[in-house]
Amino acid sequence: MLYDAIIVGGALSGSRTGELLARKGKNVLLIEEHSNIGIPCKCTGLVSWRTPEMVDLPKELIVNKLDKGKFYSPDGTSFELKSKKTAYVLDRTGLDRFLFNEAVKSGVDTITERFESFKRNNDHLEVKTNKEIYQTKVLIGADGANSLVAQNAGLEMPKDIFVGLQTTASGNFEQFAELWFGKNTAPNFFAWVVPENEELARIGIATPTSPKPYYERFLETRLQHNGLKPDVAGIIRSGIMKDTVADNVLLVGDAACQVKPFSGGGITYGLVAAQVCADAVGQAFEENRFDYQFFKRNYDLEWKKILVPGIKKGMMMRxxxxxxxxxxxxxxxxMVKLFGRKALNSLDFDLLSG
Ligand SMILES: Cc1cc2nc3c(=O)[nH]c(=O)nc-3n(C[C@H](O)[C@H](O)[C@H](O)COP(=O)(O)OP(=O)(O)OC[C@H]3O[C@@H](n4cnc5c(N)ncnc54)[C@H](O)[C@@H]3O)c2cc1C
Structure with missing residues (x-):
């Protein structure tokens, strides 16, 4: 059977792209290596108002709503920012599962196999997994920050990498997100506390090198508590890829580095890009064009028009x-505490406007 599209990666970017393509009448196969969707969890799940605007989230996926963030400098100086629009703390595994189920409901076929490689066969691709070989017109890599699809297609990913660790801890938590900065706290990134409620919070850290000693130290200083094992671990890759497309191939989500460089947030950007990706693939079938130039113009340049201004702002802030x-x-x-808070209050969480 020749699929219109094979998507590698059944997390949020892959599932959403699959759902949108199936709704356009395309026959889609989603290949995910884990049978338990959303596990292992690699994310805090803090998103702006844009995510519930793009996806009709069931209420039970919204764990908390926050409209304030508190920023701590290395010497403990802090200032609070109040966002004009609410941020949401999501059940992150639940989000992946919800989007995966939406894809299935829309008609996407799914299999639990590991993508290994692809090769060209005239006008289509042969996709090899650990079990089978499948045929497709279009291959979409939604396989995360270490995308094997990107490697196979010869698409170079940026080398700027952060490793994140997070746990869920009990304590007394005020209802704002905390961001802690400093070379001894989290070199080149920050540590965070994101409350689920007054008694539980997601506490984590990311650094370019091994985060473990920083993670342990932060838990000790912030909670006087160590020995809590991380329940979330993952990598964040940041930068702008020269190309996120090749002949018959597109990348979406973390695989395309559609990530905010300052915070490492990729949920909103991945969902925005999934729509652009599905539209471009839909158009490719209308025009019978699956070549690099077509996808460059209709996908790579299109998503960059929307997201790169925010990515560049994030890089500058970092x-x-x-x-x-x-x-x-x-x-x-x-200085910010004294003079600059008003200007920062109006900062867009996703750096996409203003
Ligand atoms: C510690 C941490 C905290 C974060 N916190 C936030 C946050 O608060 N807010 C936010 O917006 N973003 C956050 N992010 C970023 C966010 O998690 C990612 O941007 C998002 O998960 C990207 O989704 P994705 O679908 O593109 O890729 P992924 O979630 O990485 O999914 C890739 C999928 O592909 C599958 N896969 C990979 N290789 C193969 C293969 N060869 N064959 C088959 N399947 C394969 C994987 O199993 C996985 O299911 C955080 C990241 C980290 C590391």
């Missing part, structure tokens, strides 16, 4: 914050 030694960051925080 450079500004992490280039400086801790004393300067302390000073910067003091």
């Amino acid at each position: 450079k500004m914050l992490y280039l400086f030694p801790d004393p300067q960051i302390n000073l910067m925080f003091k």
